[in-house]
Amino acid sequence: MSKSMIKCQCGHENPFGTVLCESCGRPQTEEAKKSKTVDMRYEGSARRSQTYQRTIVDKIWNFFSSVKIGVSIIIAVLVTSAIGTIFPQKLYVPANTEAEIAAYYERLYGTFGKIYYNLGFHDMYNSWWFITLVGMLGTSILIASVDRVVPLYKSLKQQRTKRHPSFLKRQRVYGDGPVEDADASLKKAEEKLKQLRYNVKVEDGAILAEKNRFSRWGPYVNHTGLLIFLGAILLRGIPGFYVDESMWLREGDTLEIPGAPGYFIESKGFIREVYSNEDDEIFGKALERNPMIDKNFQTDVALYKKAEGDLPGQTDNISLVKEYSIIVNEPLTFDGYSIFQMDYRTDELKSMDFQLTDKETEQSLGEFTVDLVNPESTYDLGDGRIVELKDYYPDYAGFENGEPTSKSPLPNNPAFFFKMITPEKPEGEISFVAIRQTVEADENDYKVNFVSADTRNISGLTIRKDRTLYILLAGGIIFMIGVAQGSYWNHRRIWIQKGENNEMLIASHTNKNWYSLKREMGQVKEHASLPSYEDREDKESDKEEEEGDID
Amino acid sequence: MTKAEQFAKKRKRRLVIRTIVLIALLAAVVFAIATKKSEKVLAIGDEAPDFEIVDLEGNKHRLSEYKGQGVFLNFWGSWCGPCKTEMPFMEKQSKEFKGKGVHILALNIKDTRLKAETFRDQYKLTFPIAQDKDESILRAYNVIPLPTTILIDPDGIIVDIITTGMDEEEIRQAMESIQPE
Numbered sequence: 247m248s249k250s251m252i253k254c255q256c257g258h259e260n261p262f263g264t265v266l267c268e269s270c271g272r273p274q275t276e277e278a279k280k281s282k283t284v285d286m287r288y289e290g291s292a293r294r295s296q297t298y299q300r301t302i303v304d305k306i307w308n309f310f311s312s313v314k315i316g317v318s319i320i321i322a323v324l325v326t327s328a329i330g331t332i333f334p335q336k337l338y339v340p341a342n343t344e345a346e347i348a349a350y351y352e353r354l355y356g357t358f359g360k361i362y363y364n365l366g367f368h369d370m371y372n373s374w375w376f377i378t379l380v381g382m383l384g385t386s387i388l389i390a391s392v393d394r395v396v397p398l399y400k401s402l403k404q405q406r407t408k409r410h411p412s413f414l415k416r417q418r419v420y421g422d423g424p425v426e427d428a429d430a431s432l433k434k435a436e437e438k439l440k441q442l443r444y445n446v447k448v449e450d451g452a453i454l455a456e457k458n459r460f461s462r463w464g465p466y467v468n469h470t471g472l473l474i475f476l477g478a479i480l481l482r483g484i485p486g487f488y489v490d491e492s493m494w495l496r497e498g499d500t501l502e503i504p505g506a507p508g509y510f511i512e513s514k515g516f517i518r519e520v521y522s523n524e525d526d527e528i529f530g531k532a533l534e535r536n537p538m539i540d541k542n543f544q545t546d547v548a549l550y551k552k553a554e555g556d557l558p559g560q561t562d563n564i565s566l567v568k569e570y571s572i573i574v575n576e577p578l579t580f581d582g583y584s585i586f587q588m589d590y591r592t593d594e595l596k597s598m599d600f601q602l603t604d605k606e607t608e609q610s611l612g613e614f615t616v617d618l619v620n621p622e623s624t625y626d627l628g629d630g631r632i633v634e635l636k637d638y639y640p641d642y643a644g645f646e647n648g649e650p651t652s653k654s655p656l657p658n659n660p661a662f663f664f665k666m667i668t669p670e671k672p673e674g675e676i677s678f679v680a681i682r683q684t685v686e687a688d689e690n691d692y693k694v695n696f697v698s699a700d701t702r703n704i705s706g707l708t709i710r711k712d713r714t715l716y717i718l719l720a721g722g723i724i725f726m727i728g729v730a731q732g733s734y735w736n737h738r739r740i741w742i743q744k745g746e747n748n749e750m751l752i753a754s755h756t757n758k759n760w761y762s763l764k765r766e767m768g769q770v771k772e773h774a775s776l777p778s779y780e781d782r783e784d785k786e787s788d789k790e791e792e793e794g795d796i797d
Numbered sequence: 798m799t800k801a802e803q804f805a806k807k808r809k810r811r812l813v814i815r816t817i818v819l820i821a822l823l824a825a826v827v828f829a830i831a832t833k834k835s836e837k838v839l840a841i842g843d844e845a846p847d848f849e850i851v852d853l854e855g856n857k858h859r860l861s862e863y864k865g866q867g868v869f870l871n872f873w874g875s876w877c878g879p880c881k882t883e884m885p886f887m888e889k890q891s892k893e894f895k896g897k898g899v900h901i902l903a904l905n906i907k908d909t910r911l912k913a914e915t916f917r918d919q920y921k922l923t924f925p926i927a928q929d930k931d932e933s934i935l936r937a938y939n940v941i942p943l944p945t946t947i948l949i950d951p952d953g954i955i956v957d958i959i960t961t962g963m964d965e966e967e968i969r970q971a972m973e974s975i976q977p978e
Contacts, residue, residue, distance in 0.1 A: 251800075251804075301812060303816050304812070304815065306819060377826060378830070380829075381826030381829065382826075384825070385822045388818070388822070477825075480829050500931055502933040507936070510931055557847050558846065558847075558848040558849075558933040558934045558936070559848040559927075559934050560848075560849045561930075561931065618909075619909065620909055621909055623911055623914075635911065636915065637912075637915045638909065638911055640909070652875065655907035655912075
């Protein structure tokens, strides 16, 4: 026989590390033999981790199998997660380069901010060591569970109905004593236990009544749910599983949707509505206090798709998928993506109306409109009058080296070089026109006047896709099933067996809710006139119960 | 088979299973870290994503048609200072390298067509300029700052990504590096 096996007196071979014989329940260790009650965790079976300590693989395995290590990892994950919330994460810092980010933390949070940045806490949840920690947590959950659930399952499956008296004597609730008719008592006990919906096994003058064994699997079901949850989060890293992007879309523009290659979205218009008195008189008072209460944010869009296999930049094979009005909580959905209305900006300049005027007579020689999004270069006003747009600076920021500059491509402060051609001045006059500013190289006879402007709105949209959502949901549901299974049901076992002469032994065990177990035992005892027993860890409760019975 | 043999066999199987499980878990963690890090950015050594675009003159350019030749792919905007500075240098070097199989392709971002044209005329640029109107090429190359220059060798492989403005010598060296032999 192998050294790694312990042979019990009953003949059963138990793996090394076994506390209670898998078969008869006799204590196997010196400690267990001496103790009055036994530790029934994992049925006194050998946790697999304790079995071997040979190779490096076994050592790593045993490390993760330890509950102490598991709890330490959980604490480490909790603490690091909490630290990550002290200052804003990198994602929410308005800076692009690493140097800017570093400066940001130091400027706002002083020395602590600097330390925080240098330790890498500013990007906690993406750091390799945080992910490693979560990975270790998953490993610990998996290995610790496997190491316990397998032996527990085996020993519960192998348990015999008839146990050795030394096993029964070491249970928390135990009693023995003579009865009038042992066989009759056994029969009656069986009857009552069945009525109490126990699974009753009878063998050679012994009864094993068992109930709700499945509640023992609760923690492992729960851990399975957690592992599915962690696995789903892992899947988010695979392209196509998870998208969380945002974009600004101007009215009239068509852009490729970030995160959804091959799809384009055009804004046909952004609408912001506020409540008015005509809507409903009920709101009258509220509107008096605050006249601008938003009613609706809406972006009317058209979704286009590029033909399969077309390259970026190719736009000749674009086809309309659908038109839709995105409002808050009613996203545009397609191909697993959802596009939400998130934000808006109003009144960006879109076009400007100008007038060509004769300076002397102040007379208008015709009007024209410059589209700031897609300006044309010539504007024919008729009668030989032509205005040419020679250059355009959408965000004019003054002159630099004798040349106007624009600080962005957005029409925040448009400026124009116009060439005004009239029959009187066929070679044309040059005029630089900005808001509230006109610069002329020579004294001109004509000028371009600003008349009015048209604006457009910008929609802030968020693009989401989460293929892992249902996996996360399944993980969550399994987790909760496990919690319920382990919390609302208790594994109860009652052993009743004949001893020497007319003596009867009675013992019981449950993983929780001893009160209910003892109540059920009380009913069985009464019905089958069994000997009295006591709860050796809570003697007071027995007395209270007896006093209660007198009442 | 004796009990001891059985036991040894069982232990061996267990060792194999444990090793596999531990390796699988380690692989999962490595995968998680790798996917977090990369954030789908193009890197040096990657194949340059193909694209097709029509330039201001109406000529079609498809990157894959430049196979066997070097492509100096420049993303620019008229309002961006360093873009303006490097443009005359690019113009000069594009003429130098034209017969040597290196081409400049300049993609304008966010400007109006009029502005792109006046800019071209102002700097007398002769290399093809196209407007990435829907920004799909910008996205495919994951370009963030302007100017960004992507150097694509004759095999269509990205050999460098430069996210700052360059002086004339740097541009010359860049073009030399993608010159076909």
